[in-house]
Amino acid sequence: MNQLLLERATGAAGPNVFARLQTTRLLTTFQPAPQYRFDGGERGVAVHDGDASSADTASSIWAHQAGVSALALERFDGRILVSGGSDASIKLWNLEQCGNPSNPYTFKPVGAVRASAQSHKFGITHLSFYPFDSAAFISTSYDQTLKLWSTDEARLSASFSLGSKIYTHAISPVASHLLVACGTQHPAVRLVDLRSGSSIQSLTGHGGAILATAWSPRHEHVLATGSVDGTVRIWDIRRAGALIGMLDHEDSLGLYCNGLLGEDGKVRMRASAKAHTAPVNSLTWTDDGSYIVSAGHDNRIRVWDAATGRNTLASFGPSIRNSQLASVTMFTSPVGLTHPGRELLFWPNETEILVCDLHDGHIITRLRGTGAAVAGVRGSSKKSERSVKNRISSIVWRGAGGGGGSSGVVMGGTNMSGAVFSAHMDGQIRAWTPQLEGTDEDTDDEGTNLEGAEEKVRKRKALNDVYKSLMGQKITFT
Incomplete structure (x- = not known):
């Protein structure tokens, strides 16, 4: 670090280079931040190996006692975090409540959706904020409904019934339209228009349930969807038929997803093209729209050139774990925080978070310390006792100064900038922060060294x- 500061002071390293070098280093030094807790107000006793650990107060604090199934963070200043539980509850947390991020802090909900005739009936599957205003957020559930909520009042604004279990949804971060793409148990992708309040279009072609949806951050009408049939389809919703390509894991040249029309007027692609040999349950784009990242039950993560559809052949090795039949959230570091071609991928690997190089796939670090492999909760009555495999269900990124991250801004400032939050089926929301130089104190038994x-x-x-x-x-x- 001293060498880097010397180069910056002498002009050998410009401000952009300095910022990228520093943020790249910080991105590889994430550590658990157990001093931050999320207390949803539910009471009980944590059970480990059949014994109730009532003496440990921290073990009896949960964000959602039934398990946290979804997270979303508003993208403007990263202030409001919304969480969904397996019991259909929704809670809102103000991350700015923590005045001094160096001190331990227990967050309390600033809003909650209680059980009522208007709330969801079954577990929350996905959450997202309104793209241009954090005053509203969207939730979907196994109860076959998509709901729009007011953030300030945690009050229902609109509800849409799609007639099938909803696994995931996505709304474009750049579009002028307000279409929500919903992946359901039905093999057709449903597009819900928030303006008109109706399902205006269905995109047909998949051979099974839709587990992943993601809009392009560059082109407002381009959508990628993944299905249990192993295919990833690229759609342009303005076109008749909409389909413009399919990703093929055997195509490293970009031959079948180039959007070119043949003599018959149809898109040229191989009919048997598959992105994965098993269900696809995770999709994301880099924030400049240059690459698509997909993951499936074949324990593979693949990176695709969005312009040509070619498989870049990035190899993430045999450590990838992905077995849940539900949508999985992953994200890449914002373009500009690192040098071009050095972006990082954050992947929830069942019971750990992997930080990988996006383009060559090697694992840079593993974020562990996510609690017991099997979590138990014993409530006030015997009926409330449960045991569940503790896996990570969702992760979100809180960049410096906001949820989307800011290019060229050094991470690690105040108010938990540059943090990652993860949702766990043991009912906890955990925080991960970069390790700053000088935070470790050299102490001996008698005090400061x-x-x-x-x-x-x-x-x-x-x-x-x-x-x-x-x-x-x-x-x-x-």
């Missing part, structure tokens, strides 16, 4: 003297 501190001061003074002698030397031209 003064000898180590003096050594650091001596080294910094020597470096400062060298810098001043170089910059202060007079140069005479003859």
Whole structure:
């Protein structure tokens, strides 16, 4: 770090290069932040290996006691986090409640959707915020409904019944239209118009349930969808038929997803093209729209060139785990935070979070410490006792100064900037923050290690003297 600061001070490294080098380093140093807790107000006792650990107060705090199934973070200033539970409950959290991020803090909900005739009946499957205003958010559930809520009042604004279990939904971050693409148990992708309040279009072609949907962040009418039949289809909703291509894992040249029309007027593609050999349950785009990332039950993550549809052949190795028949959220680091071609992928790997190089696939770090592999809760009555495999159900990114991240901004400021939040089926919401230099204190049994501190001061003074002698030397031209 001292070398980097010296290069920045002498002009050897420009401000953009300095910011990218620093943020790249921070992106690889995420650590668990157990000092941040989310208390949803439900009471009970955590059970580990059949024993109730009532002595540990922290083990009896849950965001959603029944398990957290979905998360969403508003993209403007990253202030409001909304969580959905397996018991159909929804809670809102204000991340700015924490005044000093260096101190432990327990967040309390600032709003909640209680059980009522208007709320969801079954577990929440997906959450997202209104793309241009954090005053509204959207939820979908196994109860076959999509609901629009007011953020400030946690009040229902609109409800849509689609007649099939809804696994996921997506709304474009750049479009002027307000179409919500819904992936359901039905093999047709349903488009719901929030303006008219109706399902205006169905995109047919998949051979099974739709588990993943993602709009292009560059082209407002382009949508990618993944199905249990292993296919990923690319649609342009303005066109008749809508389909413009299919991703093919055997195509490393981009031959079948180029959107070109043949002599018969149809899109040229191989009919048997498949992105994965098993159900596809996760899709995302890089925020510049250059690449599509897909994941499936074949334990493979694939990266595709969005312009040509070619498989980039990035290999993420045998460590990938993906077995849940539900939509999985993943995200890439914002373009501009790292050097071009060095973006990172954050993947919820069942019981850990993998941070991987997006383009060559190698694992940079593993974020562990997500609690017991099997979580149990014992409530006030015997009927409320449950045991569940503790997996990560959702992850969200809180960039510096906002939920979407800001290009060229150094992470690690105040108010938990640059944090990752994960939802767990043991009922917890956990935080992960980058490790900043100088936060680890060198202490011994008797207090501060003064000898180590003096050594650091001596080294910094020597470096400062060298810098001043170089910059202060007079140069005479003859």
